[in-house]
Amino acid sequence: MTGNELYIPYGRHWISDDDIESVVDVLESDWLTQGPKIEEFEKEISAYCGSNYAVVFNSGTSALHAAFSVLRLNKDDEFITTPNTFVATANAGLHTGIKPIFVDIEEDTGNLNTSKVEERITERTRLIVPVHYSGHPVDMGKIYEIAERKNLYVIEDACHALGAKYKGYKTGGCNYSDMTVFSFHPVKHITTGEGGAVLTNNKDFYKKLLMSRSHGIEKRSFINKPDGDWYYEMQSLGYNYRMTDIQAALGISQFRKLDKFIDRRKEIARLYDSEFKDNPWFDIPPVRSYASSSYHLYPIRFKDGFKEKKKEIFLKLKEEKLGVQVHYIPVYWHPFYKNMGYKKGICPIAEDFYFKELSLPIYPAMKGEEQRYVIEGINTVMSGYAK
Numbered sequence: 001m002t003g004n005e006l007y008i009p010y011g012r013h014w015i016s017d018d019d020i021e022s023v024v025d026v027l028e029s030d031w032l033t034q035g036p037k038i039e040e041f042e043k044e045i046s047a048y049c050g051s052n053y054a055v056v057f058n059s060g061t062s063a064l065h066a067a068f069s070v071l072r073l074n075k076d077d078e079f080i081t082t083p084n085t086f087v088a089t090a091n092a093g094l095h096t097g098i099k100p101i102f103v104d105i106e107e108d109t110g111n112l113n114t115s116k117v118e119e120r121i122t123e124r125t126r127l128i129v130p131v132h133y134s135g136h137p138v139d140m141g142k143i144y145e146i147a148e149r150k151n152l153y154v155i156e157d158a159c160h161a162l163g164a165k166y167k168g169y170k171t172g173g174c175n176y177s178d179m180t181v182f183s184f185h186p187v188k189h190i191t192t193g194e195g196g197a198v199l200t201n202n203k204d205f206y207k208k209l210l211m212s213r214s215h216g217i218e219k220r221s222f223i224n225k226p227d228g229d230w231y232y233e234m235q236s237l238g239y240n241y242r243m244t245d246i247q248a249a250l251g252i253s254q255f256r257k258l259d260k261f262i263d264r265r266k267e268i269a270r271l272y273d274s275e276f277k278d279n280p281w282f283d284i285p286p287v288r289s290y291a292s293s294s295y296h297l298y299p300i301r302f303k304d305g306f307k308e309k310k311k312e313i314f315l316k317l318k319e320e321k322l323g324v325q326v327h328y329i330p331v332y333w334h335p336f337y338k339n340m341g342y343k344k345g346i347c348p349i350a351e352d353f354y355f356k357e358l359s360l361p362i363y364p365a366m367k368g369e370e371q372r373y374v375i376e377g378i379n380t381v382m383s384g385y386a387k
């Protein structure tokens with residue numbers, strides 16, 4: 001196989017005939033949106049993860065925003081989160097009018113450093129939002145202990161972590177949090193094109209999430225309908241964050257293959273682990289004893305002497321048709337956050353992580369020969385650098 005024959009992305013979806021048939025069935029049905037597939041998908045997700053409730057949304061971003069919004073936070077409230085995430089995590093707070101306080105990360109997992117959380121809690125802190133970076137769970141026992149003691153809410157951003165486990169508990173069971181958010185973007189564990197979900201065990205949050213998804217409108221049979229049966233009422237300010245039945249049908253079909261997808265991701269990670277465990281150029285991702293990662297990403301960290309060359313290495317790997325990526329530019333480095341007054345240097349470990357991190361291709365449809373091609377490509381490019 002030569003470099004010109006293919007391009008291997010860092011992540012991609014896996015759609016098969018059964019997915020296509022499920023979508024076509026809905027297209028030929030009476031319900032393109034607000035139909036029965038939504039609840040069916042929600043029941044599948046909550047049963048799999050072990051939560052009482054799930055509410056699906058039209059993206060992980062809208063799911064995050066809805067989760068924040070049902071907490072009824074006040075302007076000037078603050079929340080603790082990580083800078084090593086996609087901007088959507090912190091933006092959800094800004095959309096709700098509350099301020100992100102960035103806490104530094106662990107040097108190896110890239111996850112929020114739980115031992116640094118408490119020192120950033122003030123009387124304005126209301127919420128902690130850990131992100132299970134790359135699919136490796138944060139030490140949720142510690143987060144939960146702090147949140148209980150300080151009377152704070154916890155929302156898990158698990159957009160990377162469907163199918164991961166913490167101490168044997170599946171992410172999404174909300175054993176250590178008030179709500180958990182997933183994304184079904186095509187690079188994630190399953191896809192609905194765009195889509196997301198919030199899981200919770202709290203009935204009040206569940207009802208509010210349903211309302212928030214659809215304009216804050218209540219039309220179910222238990223409200224008083226003084227004008228007639230057509231009556232509905234808007235009880236709070238909501239959004240149109242609805243997922244379509246077309247997407248939900250795809251999600252249900254994909255969900256049936258989730259365990260297979262995750263097993264394949266783990267297999268790919270094991271092969272990278274064994275190929276790269278003693279190499280001179282970079283460290284491979286660790287797995288804590290409490291964690292079972294679902295490997296949304298396979299993030300390597302260049303050692304000193306090589307991280308300075310990452311820009312060049314990245315280009316060489318691209319020339320070899322290897323679709324590597326970097327996760328993440330620290331959120332507060334973005335101009336929007338800079339203009340809000342966030343300064344470089346507040347989370348030095350996250351900043352160094354950004355310099356040294358590179359995500360290798362990992363996705364369930366990746367064939368054995370494609371992974372061999374990635375491994376050979378990396379060895380070829382890196383052997384051009386002194387050990």
Ligand SMILES: Cc1ncc(COP(=O)(O)O)c(C=O)c1O
Nearest residue numbers: 059060061086088159183184185
């Ligand atoms: C950690 C994290 N949070 C939130 C999101 C937002 O999800 P979506 O793209 O489905 O809106 C993403 C998506 O990449 C993500 O990686």
